[in-house]
Each structure stands twice: as structure tokens, then as C-alpha cells.
Amino acid sequence: MTTWAPFAIGHGYHSDVRAGENTGKERIAVIGSGNWGSVAAKLVATNALSHENIHDEVRMWVFEETLANGEKLTQVINKNKINVKYLPNVNLGVNVVADPNLENTVKDATMLVFCTPHQFVESICKQLQGKVNPNAKAISLIKGMEVKPDGPVMLSKLITKHLGIDCSVLMGANIANEVAMEQFSEATVGYKADTSIAKSWVQAFATPYFHVAAIKDVEGVELCGTLKNVVAIAAGFVDGLGMGNNTKAAIMRIGLKEMIGFSKLLFPTVSDATFFESCGVADLITTCFGGRNRKVAEAYARNGGKRSFDELEAELLGGQKLQGVLTAGEVFQVLKARNWEKKFPLFATVHKIAIGHLPPSTIVDYDNESAQKLHRNPSVGVIG
């Protein structure tokens, strides 16, 4: 409460609504403040100001860092309303409050937006157990899954399990900097069952430049967001090998088919139609042409696999984490455990290339025994 003071600068902002008041309104907290988390805060902050049923203040949990000039990241954000480290030059909104204290961030919130690297979700949830409003609802913007001994667990399910609250997901065309620049784009909310919850999340995120559609397929939407990063690694390999758009499109298509097949095997309720939404084909396109997984994979292939993903990630991403390689490893664990490796040769090959067991060229090398399974028999034939 200390750093944010309301001052009216349009957007329907009302100075008579004080932070911390119990107004009966929804109150949104964003957990995470990386590149996409910061953009998410900007989106919901805009809507918090313009919708009467949402409290103006949006609290954002920031993993505290000390900047080169000695200032704390939260202090700089609260002073300038700019996340200088992860989303420079973009005003997040006067009503965004950076908070280094996780529990304080969520304590009054009724709507929790999760947007942290996926490897930290479980520990964050454990820290938040018993600290969250039991009537709150959550939404996960995180790509990835946890692989447990008894199978894969989607992050939305993990959040529900630990916190006992409903959890939807928001996926879609997520090149954060383009959304931050307010270029037209779309996203998909996947929800479990309750349409009023779906409507709340659409209201919280949708703007004239960011169109949000909600569909009742939380697993399908979440798996789109998760698995597309594996395909983006494959697309990056194709780029790094200097191949053309035909080859890249073919690899993306094969990847999309594996995304659909894998999702439906895990969750038979997943619908084909989900893959025609923004979270499906559109996000796949965006990620395979503009995303960071593609970028690092391109560099990996260009270096013939001689420099590790970890090294290239550190060099190219300036502190951002690469999800695709982690996800490929997690997917591969599922493939091994369920004996599905032959069903999903592209997913398996991406993992094997990423860990150095196959050269990058095998992503399209049909003479290679493993990669051959990627493709139909060369003569293919009649499938329908």
C-alpha cells in the first residue's frame, strides 16, 4: 500500500477508490513480472480502471532484484510504472503496484494471474497454501507441465490441487512485446465448466487490440500453449539449417498433428476445434516465426549442436527462461513411460537433438532411422 497513490489520468480511473478497501469488487493480483507477466499486468490494469466491478489496484509480485545502479526492481517499477528489466519503455499503468512479498501480493486478491517460469509454480503454490482467499479464482498463463511418477500434471491442475481454487488458462499469440505495443492480436481462455468464471477472465484481459475468446477445454488450451514450444524448437532447427518455408511449414504441420494427437491421448475430452483457436494454429505460427524458443533453437542448429542450449539461452535471452527444451524433456518422459515414442517422432526427435543425442539435421533427415518415423513412408499413399 505504500508505493501506490491514486492520481487521475483518465481511463475512467476513480480517485475515490482506495487500495485495500473492501469494496466487494474483484481484485486482481499478478504473480510474476517477467516479459509476459508484465504485459499481462498492463492488460488487466487497463481493465481494472475501466470496469466498475474490478478494483483499480493491480498488485504484481516481483521476484526482487537489485539493478546495476543499486536500485531495487520493485522500487523502479513503482516509481516509473515501467519494468525496466523485462519490459522496458512500456508503461504498465498507474494502478500497477510491484510487490516483492508474495503473500502480501495475493492476500486481498480474488483473481490470481499466474505467470512465472513453469519450474517455480509448485514451490510458489506451496508457499501460498492457506494464504489465498478460498473464493478466489486463478488463471495460468504459464506454458509447461510437471511430470510426476504417475503421469503428467497440467499446471492449472497443480494450482487447483495446492490452493483448492478453480484455475483457468489463457494461451494464444504471446509475443509479449507486440501485445505491449498494442498491436492487434488474439488469445484463448480455456475454462473448466463455469461460464461466469470464463466471462470474468475475458473481461479482465480483453481490450480492443487483444481479443479474447473462452472455450470449455482447459486441457486442450493449456496443452496448445505447452506443446507449441516443442514444435517451435523444431522450427528453429529448420531455420538454423537454412531450409525454406516449405520445409518449415511441413514440420509445423507435423508438429500440430502431434500436438493434437498427444493432447487427445492424454485427455479424451480435448476437441479438434480448440486447435483452430488462437491458442492453437495462431500461437503456433507466432511462436515458430517470432518466439524465443525458435531463436535459440536456430542458433543451436547453426552451431551444429556444438554449443549447449543453456549457453545460448544465457547469451540470447538476457535472463528469460526457455520453456521448449524443458517441455520437450517432460513430453519425452511421458512418451517413454507410456510407450508412445513411435507415435510422436517429432516430439521425440526434438528432445534427442536438444540433449545432443542426435544432430540438428535429423529433424528432416529421412535417411536417419529415428527421424524417418517423423514422416510418412516416402511414397505415402492414400489416407482418406
Place this chain on the structure above:
Amino acid sequence: MTTWAPFAIGHGYHSDVRAGENTGKERIAVIGSGNWGSVAAKLVATNALSHENIHDEVRMWVFEETLANGEKLTQVINKNKINVKYLPNVNLGVNVVADPNLENTVKDATMLVFCTPHQFVESICKQLQGKVNPNAKAISLIKGMEVKPDGPVMLSKLITKHLGIDCSVLMGANIANEVAMEQFSEATVGYKADTSIAKSWVQAFATPYFHVAAIKDVEGVELCGTLKNVVAIAAGFVDGLGMGNNTKAAIMRIGLKEMIGFSKLLFPTVSDATFFESCGVADLITTCFGGRNRKVAEAYARNGGKRSFDELEAELLGGQKLQGVLTAGEVFQVLKARNWEKKFPLFATVHKIAIGHLPPSTIVDYDNESAQKLHRNPSVGVIG
């Protein structure tokens, strides 16, 4: 018969099989010799040499031109096996014979590959009436449709109507120069009913680098190939306006949904699954990132619509024809005739921009009344 003499250079080429012999084998003719037609000739020529049941000679009809040095195009192709005008530096195969005489090209053929600009198909078919083996089968590689007073006619249907023979289609990732360089890619054959015909076409076209799958949905496959060019025009506008990958992916996704909706309204037998094949999402990606429709539309938008498509086409394409603008006009006629304009706002907007009735920026301008229909209501909502 005069210019092609067999000489053995590998590929299973057999010098004892003479052109013109009645061997009971399939004999392939390619009608058209543009960029993609030349690549098609190269593909089938490879297979003609390697499959015993296909006659070695592939005859290709060339619309005769006199080159700058005074030589005839057919003479140069037959001398060097290179189409210097439309596919330079690529050897078509020793067994490709360029023929300036349309009737002579087809007279012994049992498999006719149509690959001309779509506006010439009807006159070519009329010229060929009664000149084609009645047991021959055709395949169309042409994107486009004819709009007749009583509705749209797919080119495959037009060919069947005029020549009385079965006509399949081959669509897919068709950046001709990449296929010519033997980069890995995929394609889809759409066939009517007879799987033996489908198998023949797969055999004629499939190579280790060009994978072909056949599906029983000729209209769906053909409409994919046709309509994607309209979406590519939209994608080119987005590029020309300097927007990012998010916006482009969103426009492509909306375009894909309109492709599916339009196809299914025209032909209720069209399957959603077709759009996950190479002819669907993969070709859409290829065309929206690498094709000539995109390229000219980008230039059009960059010039603010002040230079016509005809002028830019002449400047940028070196004699190749632009299909997307023609198709957009034909699609628009269908939309008007059937009162479907409101169902397909992206298709309608592309046409209106292309003819100068709307500025290029309206492709994503949701304040514009017409373009607004492109998108869901800004707040969107719950759709599933």
C-alpha cells in the same frame, strides 16, 4: 518426338523404352510450363524414370515464347532441359520434352497434369475436347475457380465437364523454387472416389523430399489451395503495414476459419480434417510467409494502395500471374450472390482493399464498420 532422344544417365532410365511406343504404360503430360508447372514436370519426370509402369517420356506443353536472344523457349528447354524463363538453373530431367503444340502434347497421355494460370483453363479444355484419351485421368495443380451465373465451379469439375475424365487435385506447400531445390516438403492429393486413381497420382508425384498424402475430399483440398491465396493477400497487407507476427498470425487464423466455413457452406462433404493436411494449414503458412501473393500485397499496403496490383505484379513477378486478387474477386461474387458477405468479412475486406474501395489499414481496423466484422466483438466472450 523430334527433340528428345533417350540417353542413359542413371535414375533407372532405360534406353530401350522409346518415346511414342504403345507400351501399355501410363504416360504423363504436363499442361503448362510456368514456375510450378516446371517443378511438377521435374517431379513426375523423376518418377517416370524410376517406375516401370510409367512411360519415361514426360511431355510438357509450353506456351511458345521467343527469348531475347531470338531462340524459342521450347528449343532451349529441349536443348538444355532447363526452363530458362520460369525455372532457371534447375534441370527438369532428360526425359522432359517441351512441346509448343497443345494437342500433340496430350495425344498419347493417360495422365494429364494441369498447371496453367487459372484464367486459361476453360479455353484450353475447349481446345482439347475430343483430343484426349477417354480413359485418361487428370489432376489439377491450379489455384482458383470460375464463377458462373449459377455459382462457382471448381477447376477440377470444369476439366471433368469439358473432357469427360476424372480429375483429382494436388495442393500443398507450393513454393516452387524450394521444391525445385529438393528441400523437404509435403503435398496433398484430393481425389473423388477411386483409390487406385489416388495411388497413381501419389506414385507420379511423391519423392523422398516431396511427400504426398491422398485424401478423399477433392473439393476441400482444391478450396484450400484456392482460398489460401486470399488469406495471403491479407497477410501481405499486415506485413506492408509493418505489424508484427501476433497480428499476422491472428489474421491468418481468422482467414483459416473463413476458408473452412466457406468450403463447408459450398460443399457440405468437406471435412475439417482436410485443413490439418499439407494443403491446409501448412500451405497457408508457406504462402503467407513466402508466396508471391503476400509479396505483392505487402508492396500494395506499403504504397498505401496508391499503386495498383496490376502495376506491382508486372514489376515484382516477372511475368508470373497473381492468383489471390482474382480469387478474392471471384469469392466476393459468390458472397454477394449468396448474401454471405457478413459471414466472411476478411474475404470481403481483402477484395475491397484490392480494388481500392478500402485502405489497406482496414485489414485490422476495428473502428472501420466493415472491418469490424472481421473480429469478434472486442470483449468477445464465451464461445464454447
